[in-house]
Each structure stands twice: as C-alpha cells, then as structure tokens.
Amino acid sequence: MRYGTGDVGNCSEVSFCATTISIYFLGGFLTKLSQGSVRREWRMELNMSIKKIAKMKDVSIRRAVQGFLTFVTGVCVIFLFSAMSADEMDETLISIVGLIGVVAMLGVFVSEIRFSLEANIERRGEPAMEDQLQIFENCEALLGDGGSAGWKALESTSKEVEMPMKYFPPKKGERSIGTGKGITVVDCSAEEVAAWVMDYCSNERTRISTEEGNPARLELTEKARANEIAVATVKKLPFFVDNREFVVRLVWKSKTNKVLVAFESIKDEVDYGITLKKARGLSRGLWLLEDLPARDGAKQCRVTHVVQLDFGGFSPTWVVDKMIPVALGVLKEAIEEFKKGERETEIEEPVEEVRRWECDELGMR
Secondary structure (H helix, E strand, C coil): CEECHHHCCCCHHHHHHHHHHHHHHHHHHHHHHHHHHHCCCCCCCCCCHHHHHHHHHHHHHHHHHHHHHHHHHHHHHHHHHHHHHCCCEEHHHHHHHHHHHHHHHHHHHHHHHHHHHHHHHHHHCCCCCHHHHHHHHHHHHHHCCCCCCCEEECCCCCCCCECEEEEECCCCCCCCEEEEEEEEEECCCHHHHHHHHHCCCCHHHHHHHHHCCCCEEEECHHHCECCEEEEEEEECCCCCCCEEEEEEEEEEEEECCEEEEEEEECCCCCCCCCCCCEEECEEEEEEEEEEEEEECCEEEEEEEEEEEEECCCCCCHHHHHHHHHHHHCHHHHHHHHCCCCCHHHHHHHHHHHHHHHHHHHHCCC
C-alpha cells in the first residue's frame, strides 16, 4: 500500500515514526541516567594500566560497533522524518527501516549500560583475595591501639602535617626499623587521593622523584592484579650510606565513606637497566582515607598515613630519624596536588582539630 501527503494523518507509519523517535530519546535519557548513577568519581581508575591494556582491543571493537549502531539509528530516524513529508512512500520499507532503527538503538542502549556497569565495578574494585586481606590485616595493625608508648614527635616537613614516630632500637645483628605516622586534611574526596596514591609512577611524580635525586622509580606491570599494582624505587640516602631499594605491592579497597590503600614489600628482583649500588630495604604501611563533611561546598578528607621502614643492614639512628619524615613527606605532595585556594585559610580549623585528636591519642600533650 502507498500513501501520499494527504494520507499522512491516517497512515500507520506516522505513529510508528513517533514511537521510534520517542524510544530513541527515552533510551538516550535512560543511558545518561544510568551513567550518572554508577559513576561517582572521575579519577577512580584504580585497576591499573596492565588490565586496561589487556582490554583495549576488546573495548575498541565494542566502541566501534557502538558507533556504527549509533550511526544506523541516526540514519533511520532521518529517513523516517523524511517519510513523513514525502509524497508517497512504501509502508513495508518504512516498517523495515523503523525496525532496523529500533534494534540499532537498543544495541546502543545495552552497550552503554554495559560500559557503565563495568566502570562501576572498576571504581568499587573486585573482592579482595585472601593474600590481599592479609596485607590489610598486617598494615592496619601499624595504626596501633591509640597508646603513646614508644611514640615521639618529629619535626614535620610541613606545618599542615602532624608526624609522630615510633623507633625500635636494633639489637646486635638486627635491622633498624622505624614507624612513622602522618595526619592531615586534603581538599578532595577519599577516592581521589586513593587514585593519586595508586598512580605511583605518573609522569609528574616520577619527575619530582628524579629531581630529588632518586635513581629509579618504576611500575612492575607484569605483577599487576585486580585492585593491586607493584612498584620499585631506589631512594637516595646521605653520603657514606648506600641507597635503599624498595619493591612493594599496593592494594586498595573501598568502604563506606573511606578508602584504604595498603602496601608491603615483596621479594622480586628488579632489572633497572643499569647497575645501581644499593641495599634492599623493606617497608609496610597504610593509607586511611576518610571523607569529611564538605566545607564551603568543597570536598575534604582526612588522610592518615602510617609507614614502617626497615632500612636493611646497619643504619644509624639519625638516618632513620631523617628518612621517616622524608617518607611521610608524600602527604605534603598530596596536599599540593589537590590544593584549592589558600590552603592555610581553608583547612586551618580541620587540621587543628585533627592535630588535637592525634596528640591526645598519642599522649603527646
């Protein structure tokens, strides 16, 4: 059957066109809604590069198919709009084109939902494995029970960071071990700080490390797992003391209003491409990142960073005293990374509250 312009008001393809167009725009709206409901933080990409590279080919193909389906949907919609004003048009052709448009639109919609759900899984992380849970148990123990025994105040590298330290004097034949803790407030969400911590070998942080004179800093991509990366770094120590190499794995997990990042040394040997005079050190620690109520509309989180360093071999007490604040100096980097406006004005009160709380906890007042 054929219809002319005079029959437009009665032809079934007009209603079919209207239905198709409505479904198209409704699908787009629901897609955006689903994306907004599952993507909370733009930087939460904590399943690191090796996993993304492995997925790259599959994702590229799926995105290409999605783009083609979007194109087909658009062509069908344009065709159906044109059919509404045509002098005459075959009803069967209109029905076929409309059906193709609906199928293509549904394909785009389902594809977007899948991408959104996968992004949500990446943001939340996969369930921690048994060995990863053990790391968190070991590292959370470093926070202690709130007692003051063994802790002393350190001269902080930043007035915005409180730095107590616990030092265990080595017995004969033992290694030098020091534990330090830093607390501050950062102008962003806990998830953003966690993403920054896990991005250990970013261009910016690697550049800063190189400028500080540290010989090496790299990511062991072959060791990457769900919620986990492995990194190696060689830290420059004072003259007459060999540089120290640290090879650690970092694991993260998310809880309500907080994110934890734990790290612990591993025994892997690392090829730096050059011969470096170094001794192997061991480290273990935890980032406890807790969201705070927004202040003047800006996100804030309390950052507690505790680190235990075993410098390996013989390390004088003064070296341990010097290197613990250096290790905790990463908190100052985090503050600068997310600094908004005048830092001293914006967070002076929250930091003082944190300092009072921490001093009471450690019995330092």
